[in-house]
Amino acid sequence: MALRPVLLTDRYELTMLAAALADGTADRDCTFEVFARRLPHGRRYGVLAGTGRLLETLADFRFGDAELAALREQGLTDPALLDRLAGFAFTGDVDGYAEGDVYFPGSPVLSVRAPFGQAVLLETLVLSVLNHDSAIASAAARMVGAAGGRPCIEMGSRRTHEEAAVAAARAAWLVGFGSTSNLAAGARYGVPTAGTSAHAFTLLHDDEAAAFRAQVQTLGTGTTLLVDTYDTMRGIRTAIEVAGPELGAVRLDSGDLGDLAVQARALLDSLGAHRTRVTVTSDLDEYAIAALAAAPVDGYGVGTSLVTGSGSPTAGMVYKLVERDGVPVAKTAEGKRSVGGRKNAVRRHDAAGTATAEVVSPHPVQARDGDRDLLVPLVRGGRLVDDLDPAARLRAARDHHERARTALPAEAWSLSRGEPAIDTVSS
Amino acid sequence: MALRPVLLTDRYELTMLAAALADGTADRDCTFEVFARRLPHGRRYGVLAGTGRLLETLADFRFGDAELAALREQGLTDPALLDRLAGFAFTGDVDGYAEGDVYFPGSPVLSVRAPFGQAVLLETLVLSVLNHDSAIASAAARMVGAAGGRPCIEMGSRRTHEEAAVAAARAAWLVGFGSTSNLAAGARYGVPTAGTSAHAFTLLHDDEAAAFRAQVQTLGTGTTLLVDTYDTMRGIRTAIEVAGPELGAVRLDSGDLGDLAVQARALLDSLGAHRTRVTVTSDLDEYAIAALAAAPVDGYGVGTSLVTGSGSPTAGMVYKLVERDGVPVAKTAEGKRSVGGRKNAVRRHDAAGTATAEVVSPHPVQARDGDRDLLVPLVRGGRLVDDLDPAARLRAARDHHERARTALPAEAWSLSRGEPAIDTVSS
Numbered sequence: 001m002a003l004r005p006v007l008l009t010d011r012y013e014l015t016m017l018a019a020a021l022a023d024g025t026a027d028r029d030c031t032f033e034v035f036a037r038r039l040p041h042g043r044r045y046g047v048l049a050g051t052g053r054l055l056e057t058l059a060d061f062r063f064g065d066a067e068l069a070a071l072r073e074q075g076l077t078d079p080a081l082l083d084r085l086a087g088f089a090f091t092g093d094v095d096g097y098a099e100g101d102v103y104f105p106g107s108p109v110l111s112v113r114a115p116f117g118q119a120v121l122l123e124t125l126v127l128s129v130l131n132h133d134s135a136i137a138s139a140a141a142r143m144v145g146a147a148g149g150r151p152c153i154e155m156g157s158r159r160t161h162e163e164a165a166v167a168a169a170r171a172a173w174l175v176g177f178g179s180t181s182n183l184a185a186g187a188r189y190g191v192p193t194a195g196t197s198a199h200a201f202t203l204l205h206d207d208e209a210a211a212f213r214a215q216v217q218t219l220g221t222g223t224t225l226l227v228d229t230y231d232t233m234r235g236i237r238t239a240i241e242v243a244g245p246e247l248g249a250v251r252l253d254s255g256d257l258g259d260l261a262v263q264a265r266a267l268l269d270s271l272g273a274h275r276t277r278v279t280v281t282s283d284l285d286e287y288a289i290a291a292l293a294a295a296p297v298d299g300y301g302v303g304t305s306l307v308t309g310s311g312s313p314t315a316g317m318v319y320k321l322v323e324r325d326g327v328p329v330a331k332t333a334e335g336k337r338s339v340g341g342r343k344n345a346v347r348r349h350d351a352a353g354t355a356t357a358e359v360v361s362p363h364p365v366q367a368r369d370g371d372r373d374l375l376v377p378l379v380r381g382g383r384l385v386d387d388l389d390p391a392a393r394l395r396a397a398r399d400h401h402e403r404a405r406t407a408l409p410a411e412a413w414s415l416s417r418g419e420p421a422i423d424t425v426s427s
Numbered sequence: 428m429a430l431r432p433v434l435l436t437d438r439y440e441l442t443m444l445a446a447a448l449a450d451g452t453a454d455r456d457c458t459f460e461v462f463a464r465r466l467p468h469g470r471r472y473g474v475l476a477g478t479g480r481l482l483e484t485l486a487d488f489r490f491g492d493a494e495l496a497a498l499r500e501q502g503l504t505d506p507a508l509l510d511r512l513a514g515f516a517f518t519g520d521v522d523g524y525a526e527g528d529v530y531f532p533g534s535p536v537l538s539v540r541a542p543f544g545q546a547v548l549l550e551t552l553v554l555s556v557l558n559h560d561s562a563i564a565s566a567a568a569r570m571v572g573a574a575g576g577r578p579c580i581e582m583g584s585r586r587t588h589e590e591a592a593v594a595a596a597r598a599a600w601l602v603g604f605g606s607t608s609n610l611a612a613g614a615r616y617g618v619p620t621a622g623t624s625a626h627a628f629t630l631l632h633d634d635e636a637a638a639f640r641a642q643v644q645t646l647g648t649g650t651t652l653l654v655d656t657y658d659t660m661r662g663i664r665t666a667i668e669v670a671g672p673e674l675g676a677v678r679l680d681s682g683d684l685g686d687l688a689v690q691a692r693a694l695l696d697s698l699g700a701h702r703t704r705v706t707v708t709s710d711l712d713e714y715a716i717a718a719l720a721a722a723p724v725d726g727y728g729v730g731t732s733l734v735t736g737s738g739s740p741t742a743g744m745v746y747k748l749v750e751r752d753g754v755p756v757a758k759t760a761e762g763k764r765s766v767g768g769r770k771n772a773v774r775r776h777d778a779a780g781t782a783t784a785e786v787v788s789p790h791p792v793q794a795r796d797g798d799r800d801l802l803v804p805l806v807r808g809g810r811l812v813d814d815l816d817p818a819a820r821l822r823a824a825r826d827h828h829e830r831a832r833t834a835l836p837a838e839a840w841s842l843s844r845g846e847p848a849i850d851t852v853s854s
Contacts, residue, residue: 008609008610009611010585010610011610011620012624015642016623018645023640070610074610123585124585128589129589132589157436159741160555160558160741161587161594162552163591164588181438181439183501184434186500187501197439198439198550200547201447204455214446215446217446218445218505219446228758253763254762308740313735313736313740319585320627321627329631331656331681333656333657333658333682334655336681336709
């Protein structure tokens with residue numbers, strides 16, 4: 001059933017709207033902010049991703065007849081509610097960190113200002129998109145860092161929901177992955193796609209040489225042959241016999257990858273295949289990638305750990321009402337407290353351009369040399385500020401990420417648990 | 428861009444098909460099987476989910492002009508490949524465990540028999556759907572068990588990809604959750620939806636009493652009031668003052684839930700609100716639910732841990748070629764080995780109806796009293812064997828799950844790490 005994204009939401013957003021319509025509070029001017037209370041697993045920074053994907057759904061964030069019928073069937077029959085939804089269009093303002101920027105605990109990565117009855121309807125979708133995509137981007141950035149310039153291929157589609165897979169491929173490319181296996185990510189976002197063959201292709205054939213011949217004939221000698229179906233070293237010999245020493249790459253997908261890479265490199269060299277690359281792809285995460293830094297590996301394929309956020313599959317961001325008709329508001333009972341008031345956010349940098357602090361405050365922040373305002377306008381009066389297509393928006397985010405990450409202090413590259421790379425201060 | 432699910436796939440499925448077309452192996456008769464090598468975290472059983480969702484995509488698993496254009500743009504221009512894809516329709520057979528059944532390491536939960544060129548195209552989508560949905564269902568089943576009859580509400584949409592959220596809500600209901608917050612899951616699958624209000628609704632108002640009045644006026648005294656925005660016990664007093672002692676429930680969403688539940692129950696009783704329920708909802712997982720067994724709690728809302736599979740966000744299932752033109756095949760190099768040959772699968776039960784063993788074998792299994800054949804026909808000649816709508820298919824899976832889980836031995840209910848509840852044997 002093709003229903004619009006407005007139904008990708010929690011029922012309570014609509015019951016709150018119904019109740020607020022009844023007592024006249026639905027049109028109070030509100031600011032909601034999105035932030036993470038902490039970074040998972042003692043990570044040093046997070047990466048904001050998903051903003052572009054979110055903005056791209058906004059134009060279609062409307063209730064048509066099919067959506068209203070679906071609500072009625074679920075018992076949401078309040079006439080004032082349905083009437084309001086039938087005419088719904090978001091007309092508010094959204095500011096946020098530019099997609100791809102890094103963030104820290106308390107960073108207000110998105111700020112939505114609109115009447116309550118509009119802003120509340122965005123909550124679930126905003127959080128779903130940002131929590132998922134930021135979790136993937138944050139893990140992926142650590143992998144790119146650990147790979148130290150060697151290309152990373154995202155290939156985790158089969159280990160996550162089929163649509164989450166597309167978003168994961170997008171998020172991984174945003175932070176510096178070189179390509180993805182996911183064809184839909186190529187089609188929707190222009191992410192370069194890669195892939196050649198699986199063990200099944202070798203097993204389909206009468207022998208390994210026949211499989212390699214078929215692949216080289218169709219995909220060319222620049223292809224990557226998967227050599228570990230039967231006996232890895234024999235597979236490499238067969239690969240070079242079939243393709244010649246100009247074979248593009250061999251892929252190792254099982255066993256002790258560091259040890260096998262050394263053996264594979266030596267064998268390839270002895271066969272004259274000096275330029276044939278060695279790609280490894282089995283159960284890698286940022287730690288396994290780092291452990292292979294000294295091995296003769298030319299590229300990493302990352303699957304499960306990428307699409308599951310390497311132990312943190314959600315970024316844990318929340319969407320909190322911080323201001324209502326100009327009055328700062330906040331939950332005050334024990335647990336899950338937040339700071340009231342619409343925030344300003346600035347990143348301080350030293351003379352060398354290295355980030356030194358994240359300033360987040362409901363008060364104006366006094367400007368210093370090296371400051372960068374972190375909140376940029378994204379939506380004004382319900383309309384997107386930029387007019388980029390999804391692929392161009394993603395390329396811009398990739399470029400912005402590169403700049404923001406490069407400005408972080410060296411502590412940020414540590415994979416061990418610790419404090420955020422820079423402190424968040426309130427003035 | 429609305430592209431069909433055929434693009435939710437890995438590029439290598441198509442390059443393999445191109446190479447197999449070139450050397451004539453694309454039409455070899457193949458059987459691929461889906462299984463998990465292990466259960467995560469020493470769990471005692473897994474729950475298969477997603478089969479229905481997968482079958483529902485099959486009718487639309489075709490390459491139209493838009494999909495073929497997208498492939499060409501990504502460099503997949505082989506004329507024989509594109510010609511084959513333009514005429515593609517799945518005409519093979521699929522057998523599998525009935526959705527909702529339990530599984531163990533090596534259980535062949537899905538078996539696809541078709542020419543290589545058809546079966547290979549399904550791989551990524553099959554795994555994405557089954558790995559995601561089974562991960563959620565497997566975690567959710569442990570929560571339902573820990574809740575011991577108290578209702579569980581799924582409310583994790585905001586912590587996962589927006590489409591994964593719908594599938595998660597479906598998977599949770601399949602294993603016995605009572606409802607979900609997700610409206611799309613209600614619309615697509617008939618899952619009951621629930622939800623009333625958030626802290627933002629209280630903060631929107633001038634004071635807590637005003638918020639409660641608005642909610643009760645619109646949603647009735649049977650509603651659930653969120654009482655922990657300012658001072659939880661004062662919030663409960665205000666709730667009963669506003670709604671009277673017939674208030675449906677209070678919700679506690681922060682703090683020490685066990686302690687607060689005891690206090691809340693005592694206070695509600697002292698106010699004459701003996702039938703007002705206490706619902707708790709903050710960062711619960713199966714262990715936290717179990718720890719609250721002795722607390723006066725009437726229902727659990729579960730979010731993050733549900734949609735992230737409580738530490739195991741993917742089921743780790745693989746899709747392996749096990750037979751080609753009647754010949755058993757298997758990878759033999761170190762790591763990731765599998766057993767060749769198309770498998771039969773039977774669950775043995777004792778005279779009391781309790782499961783005792785999972786028999787999985789490429790050879791015929793000798794029948795005994797109490798056996799249940801686990802593989803049922805799902806698709807024949809490309810057509811679904813049942814003609815249920817998505818909601819009816821989900822209800823059938825929920826019923827099947829209840830039966831399959833009830834037959835497990837008592838060890839299955841343990842939340843501690845250990846061995847699978849029954850052994851998988853090969854004859």
